[in-house]
Structures are given as structure tokens and as C-alpha cells.
Amino acid sequence: MKKYFVVGGGLAGLSAANALAGDGHRVVLLEQADHLGGRAATQQDRGYLLNFGPHALAQAGVAARTLRQWGVPFQGKEPDTSSASFMTYGGRLHPLILTTRALLTTRLFSAAEKWQAARILQQILSGGSVAGESIWEWIECRARSPRVRQFASMLMRVSTFTADLPGLSARAALAQFRQNRNHGVLYLDGGWGTLIAGLEQRARRLGVEIRLREGVDRLDAIRADGTVLAVPPAAVKRMTGRSLPAVQPVRLACLDLGLRALPQGAARVALGVDQPLYLSVHSAAAQLAPAGAALVHVAKYLTAESDPTSDRQELEQHADLAIPGWREQVELARFLPNMTVTAAAFSPQGRPAVDELGIPGVALAGDWVGTEAMLGDAAVASALRAAAVVQRQRLRAA
Numbered sequence: 001m002k003k004y005f006v007v008g009g010g011l012a013g014l015s016a017a018n019a020l021a022g023d024g025h026r027v028v029l030l031e032q033a034d035h036l037g038g039r040a041a042t043q044q045d046r047g048y049l050l051n052f053g054p055h056a057l058a059q060a061g062v063a064a065r066t067l068r069q070w071g072v073p074f075q076g077k078e079p080d081t082s083s084a085s086f087m088t089y090g091g092r093l094h095p096l097i098l099t100t101r102a103l104l105t106t107r108l109f110s111a112a113e114k115w116q117a118a119r120i121l122q123q124i125l126s127g128g129s130v131a132g133e134s135i136w137e138w139i140e141c142r143a144r145s146p147r148v149r150q151f152a153s154m155l156m157r158v159s160t161f162t163a164d165l166p167g168l169s170a171r172a173a174l175a176q177f178r179q180n181r182n183h184g185v186l187y188l189d190g191g192w193g194t195l196i197a198g199l200e201q202r203a204r205r206l207g208v209e210i211r212l213r214e215g216v217d218r219l220d221a222i223r224a225d226g227t228v229l230a231v232p233p234a235a236v237k238r239m240t241g242r243s244l245p246a247v248q249p250v251r252l253a254c255l256d257l258g259l260r261a262l263p264q265g266a267a268r269v270a271l272g273v274d275q276p277l278y279l280s281v282h283s284a285a286a287q288l289a290p291a292g293a294a295l296v297h298v299a300k301y302l303t304a305e306s307d308p309t310s311d312r313q314e315l316e317q318h319a320d321l322a323i324p325g326w327r328e329q330v331e332l333a334r335f336l337p338n339m340t341v342t343a344a345a346f347s348p349q350g351r352p353a354v355d356e357l358g359i360p361g362v363a364l365a366g367d368w369v370g371t372e373a374m375l376g377d378a379a380v381a382s383a384l385r386a387a388a389v390v391q392r393q394r395l396r397a398a
Helices: 009-019 062-068 101-104 109-124 133-141 146-160 169-185 193-205 233-240 309-323 375-397
Strands: 003-007 026-031 042-045 048-051 085-089 092-095 185-188 210-214 226-228 248-258 269-272 279-283 294-302 331-343 362-363
Touching: 003 009, 003 101, 009 026, 009 062, 009 193, 009 226, 009 375, 026 169, 042 309, 048 331, 062 193, 062 375, 085 146, 085 309, 101 294, 109 169, 133 146, 133 169, 133 279, 146 169, 146 269, 193 210, 210 375, 226 233, 226 279, 248 309, 269 309, 279 309, 309 362, 331 375, 362 375
Parallel strands: 003 026, 003 226, 026 210, 085 269, 226 362
Antiparallel strands: 042 048, 085 092, 248 294, 248 331, 269 279, 279 294
């Protein structure tokens, strides 16, 4: 019987534990907090179910495929962008461009810019990229108009949650956008905490031992046939004493609003073109708020250190533009000024590999690890890969 340890109880850690369980193996998951989930946890406040920032599950991604294969239940709906969906530019609302008709009728672009926008949209959906190219370099090569560049940048931000486009791989960003565009995403009933609960239940059924409030200071304190470290880079360095390649975290300022009722004429979606801003009424697609109420995520994609006070003011002003009258309806407001989306952007040079440490029987997992996918899909994909790596390495050693 093999004994495996998983350090970290977020989406990646629970996925790794589930992948390692079975066949008579003993699997122990260690989580330093008093609850599982990490950034995939969902909090409840006055009947509102709050993810840590806006979350969407790619219907065709590796996470959804794996959860279905494992019988982990989830349900939700795609956000409806057919109406009440806008872009913002210069403090004004413009209908969201998702179709040729919307592009032809928009007042955002001149006639020449419409031609450029149509061409870059087509290339976003089917064009290629070169190795090591950033998505900003890719956009610059295909659009002369600054406004069209801003429009293309908006599309990349909303699908990748990344504002630092010079530091984002074109290949990864285009793949992410195409997956979401072609197959859709789900806002989940009950929030992402339902996925954590389902993974925990399956893990326990398979015999995984879950220990909460148990952190790990040093890797050599663990005696196991294989270990998966599903923790941030700083924790990996602390536990192993080994440095990882320099990485740039992806961060978001987020204002979550619980509204007693959604004011008449409110936008359901408002995406900034000239500013890195996002707004979506997630409860319009998923069960996340009390009956008749609304849960709104308003966010700013961050590129550097910023001032939380001015960021909150900017988010509130964005909500004023998209949902006039929200202040009279607000029942709950939670501000997350510097939230980590992922510990490492998918840079043009790539991300740390699952076996980056070079320690036999030890692998990394997380949404900042590996060559496959982004965000939640990267967490699950790296977890599956990490489980396979530690099992294979120990089989070879035996």
C-alpha cells in the first residue's frame, strides 16, 4: 500500500487527493486553515452566496469534464448577454459587441475601425500565434486603432482575468477565449463552494484522511511515497528551501454587492473598454441571492500596486453607470481590495512545471502551475498531472 500526502485543501489539492485515492492507497490531505476551499470557497452572508470574486466554470474545460467523470454534482446557467449587456467607454454605455450586427451598428467605432475590429475578431477566433508572443504583441500587430486595441484587450481581460497583457501568453489567452466563446461558461448555483463540498465528499468516500488546521513547515517532516504541494509559490519555497522561477501574480479589486432588488433598467453586464473594469449580475444566471434580490460582482483588473480607496470609488462609479439606483437597494457590500486570482500569470515564457522542483516523488499543483489551461481548469489539470507524476516516479523507483 502506498502512502501519499497532499498539502493544501483548495481546488487543486482536493483534485489531487481524489486522483490519488483508491487502489488501496492511503492518502492524507493537510490544510492549515480550519476549512477547505481556499480561493474556491463560498461564504454566506444574509442569504447571499459570495465567491471570492467573480467565478465561472468553463463547460468544456478539464475541470468540468473531471467533475462529471467523478460524479461531483454541479449546476448553473450561462450568463445571458443577449440583452442589457454593455461596454463602457468615456463614461458612456455602448451595447456589447458579440455579433456582426452589433459591430456594424455600434457608435463606438468609426467605419474604418469597424473593419479593423471585424478582422481582429475573426483572428481572435481562428488566428495563430508564435511561441513566446504576448497577447499585447499579438493585438498590436493586428490593430492600428488604439480604440480597437482597447476593445480586443477587453475581450482578453474578461476571459483570462488578467490586465497585464504584455505579461500574458498569446497562445494561452487565445485558447482561453475560444474555449469560453465556443462552449460557454456557467455561473454555479450555490457558488464554487458546491464543487469543494462535492470533492470533499468523494475524497472521504474513497478513504482520504483530511486534516484541518495542520500546516507543514518543512517537506522533510513528511514521510510518504509521494507528495503533492498544492500551495502558493512562497509556501513551496518555505517548505523545500528551493526557489522557483520568478512569477507575477494576477490580482483583482472586487466589490460584491447584495441588492434587495435590481433597479429597473439595470445592466446585467458592463465591461470597460478604456478602463480595466468588470460588472456582472451573477444571480441573474445562478442561485446566489435570496428570492427577488441580486448579487453583483464589480471588479477592477489590477496591473500594479494601487490605492484601495480610489479603487473602491472607481468600482462604485462603474456600478453607478451600469446600475443607477443601486445605492438605495444595497443590503450587503464586501470589498476585496487586492485579491489574488492566481499566484502566477501564464506568461509568454510559460509557468512552473508540475515537476519543477526536481525532487523525486514531489510535484506541484495549482492554478499557477503547468502548461495546460488557465484558472480553475489549470488547478484541476495540474492536480491530475501531479498525481500521475508522483505515482509514476515511485513506481520507477520500486
